[in-house]
Amino acid sequence: MSVRDKRLNLEDLTVSFDGFKALNKLTLYVDPGELLCIIGPNGAGKTTMMDVITGKTRPDSGTAQFGSDINLLELSEAEIVAAGIGRKFQKPTVFEQLTVFENLELALAGTRSFLKTLRAHITPAQHERIDHVLDIIGLSRLRGAPGRILAHGQKQWLEIGMLLMQNPELLLVDEPVAGMTPQEIERTSELLLSLAGEHSVVVVEHDMAFVRSIARRVTVLHEGHVIAEGDMDKVQNDPRVIEVYLGV
Amino acid sequence: MFRLWNSKAGGDRGGAWFLALLALVAVAVPVLNQVVPSSSSFHISAFGITLIGKYLCYGMLALAVDLIWGYCGILSLGHAAFFALGGYAMGMYLMRQIGPRGVYGNPILPDFMVFLNYKSLPWFWYGFNHFLFALAMMILVPGLLALVFGWFAFRSRVTGVYFSIITQALTYALMLAFFRNDMGFGGNNGFTDFKDIVGFDLHADSTHVVLLVVTAAALAASYMACRAIVDSRAGRVIRAIRDAESRTRFLGYPVESYKLWLFVFSAVVAGIAGALYVPQIGIINPSEFSPINSIEAVIWVAVGGRGTLYGAIVGAILVNYAKTYLTGAFPEVWLYALGGLFVLVTLFLPRGIIGLFSGRSKDKSAAANATPVE
Numbered sequence: 353m354s355v356r357d358k359r360l361n362l363e364d365l366t367v368s369f370d371g372f373k374a375l376n377k378l379t380l381y382v383d384p385g386e387l388l389c390i391i392g393p394n395g396a397g398k399t400t401m402m403d404v405i406t407g408k409t410r411p412d413s414g415t416a417q418f419g420s421d422i423n424l425l426e427l428s429e430a431e432i433v434a435a436g437i438g439r440k441f442q443k444p445t446v447f448e449q450l451t452v453f454e455n456l457e458l459a460l461a462g463t464r465s466f467l468k469t470l471r472a473h474i475t476p477a478q479h480e481r482i483d484h485v486l487d488i489i490g491l492s493r494l495r496g497a498p499g500r501i502l503a504h505g506q507k508q509w510l511e512i513g514m515l516l517m518q519n520p521e522l523l524l525v526d527e528p529v530a531g532m533t534p535q536e537i538e539r540t541s542e543l544l545l546s547l548a549g550e551h552s553v554v555v556v557e558h559d560m561a562f563v564r565s566i567a568r569r570v571t572v573l574h575e576g577h578v579i580a581e582g583d584m585d586k587v588q589n590d591p592r593v594i595e596v597y598l599g600v
Numbered sequence: 601m602f603r604l605w606n607s608k609a610g611g612d613r614g615g616a617w618f619l620a621l622l623a624l625v626a627v628a629v630p631v632l633n634q635v636v637p638s639s640s641s642f643h644i645s646a647f648g649i650t651l652i653g654k655y656l657c658y659g660m661l662a663l664a665v666d667l668i669w670g671y672c673g674i675l676s677l678g679h680a681a682f683f684a685l686g687g688y689a690m691g692m693y694l695m696r697q698i699g700p701r702g703v704y705g706n707p708i709l710p711d712f713m714v715f716l717n718y719k720s721l722p723w724f725w726y727g728f729n730h731f732l733f734a735l736a737m738m739i740l741v742p743g744l745l746a747l748v749f750g751w752f753a754f755r756s757r758v759t760g761v762y763f764s765i766i767t768q769a770l771t772y773a774l775m776l777a778f779f780r781n782d783m784g785f786g787g788n789n790g791f792t793d794f795k796d797i798v799g800f801d802l803h804a805d806s807t808h809v810v811l812l813v814v815t816a817a818a819l820a821a822s823y824m825a826c827r828a829i830v831d832s833r834a835g836r837v838i839r840a841i842r843d844a845e846s847r848t849r850f851l852g853y854p855v856e857s858y859k860l861w862l863f864v865f866s867a868v869v870a871g872i873a874g875a876l877y878v879p880q881i882g883i884i885n886p887s888e889f890s891p892i893n894s895i896e897a898v899i900w901v902a903v904g905g906r907g908t909l910y911g912a913i914v915g916a917i918l919v920n921y922a923k924t925y926l927t928g929a930f931p932e933v934w935l936y937a938l939g940g941l942f943v944l945v946t947l948f949l950p951r952g953i954i955g956l957f958s959g960r961s962k963d964k965s966a967a968a969n970a971t972p973v974e
Binding site for chain 1: 829832833834836837839840842843844847848851852853854857858861
């Protein structure tokens, strides 16, 4: 596949903080509909990479291209969201006093102004969209429940659902299974696998068993650049990976 | 889908009860005053009419406070300032209506201006002889102050206790300003000795009955407007801001503009309440701006039940009824009683008096809906 067919195309990204290179000529591609897992020890640059993609941090050099013609480095954070990149942060924040349904309603793409939302009604198409997302995240039966009573895992799924409401082409998911029970982890891997295909999904995770269960392709970061790439068995047997991360 | 509306039906049921009671008051009280002879023990005196009218005005102020505090988490400790400004706008109209009937008989200048050696009417008094102009000012003055004040405060991301403190400073500064004689608002005496309103004698019982009915209608209309706001999608955004402001901003909502419009609307409701208060009470002076008044309004809301709208109104009426009774029977204990009430409600009734009646039913139904998926 040529570069033009990639969903996300990062080349030679370098970010330094006071001389420390958080990213060092990072080059990475994400295919359309792919589920890519990124692993790496602390300080490898995983979060900085997410920050660059979402516009929170600007690189010193390099390029970040989304789709065939969008230069992410020229867009603001809000414009990047509108362009179709959704990011889920580590700590789930859902609206505790609103119901699951209302949480998704507020995440609907569309008007944001006070006077318009004062008169806004859910159209049948929007209702269908919310029902569809409720189905995907498995919270259909909890639609009327307030956010505060959800379990930790359910909050994570609801937040993924809120991202899906905007129908992003690329989902960035930061440590989705931290603090989850084994059942919740299993449910989350099903959820992320079901999203791949329709969306490109990039997952940053520490939990090796989880990564093994979902990843088709794994990228290992170390000191701001990629040191290994491939399926889980391949990267686990890579001597450099064993040296810096897995085997010690 | 039906479960979604469950939690709202509770709010609407309480609201429907409240509106029905308000309609009953608006019909029964005039009858008990005008039709039932004064010899009957069911007769309501002119004093009683004024008292009920006053409670309803306070109810409207409490409604305004609950809209921003209960739903958006903006704790204004200066809302009585908007109430007083609406009252002053009405007072200016009523002063101009006195005309040559004042003590000094000056057809243009109100008595206090003659007394203070004013030669001509200050420019900002022009137009207040027309009721419609005054009516516009009752809405515009509190609204514009809230717009300017809110714009600066919300733009600078002033929130929480800092916002509360600057609203206290706002009302205190206005009080000091209005106390000055050369402000042109009657200094510490304020305005009083009103004669009539839109041609009706303010000393007649019938005028007070009409004012009471108008106040009840204004309260009902404000309640329904506030209910419409909080039940709309904008209302859900407002509650989202209360719970997780930065998350709401992250979803793309202009949080500052939501807060600002809600604050302005709330100030206008408070201003209308103040405008209706003045002709019924017959006086407006700078003590209406005193910081304690705004704090009392917050206590009414807390006592009645925050975040229900009708609870705030019920709280305002009950606390003020207690105040009328206690300041008559045991004048020295009132402030202690008010303080004690606030502490007790905060400790034992976090959802206020209304919370006693609705019990924990909301949480129960929520828990019932929360059966696990698998």
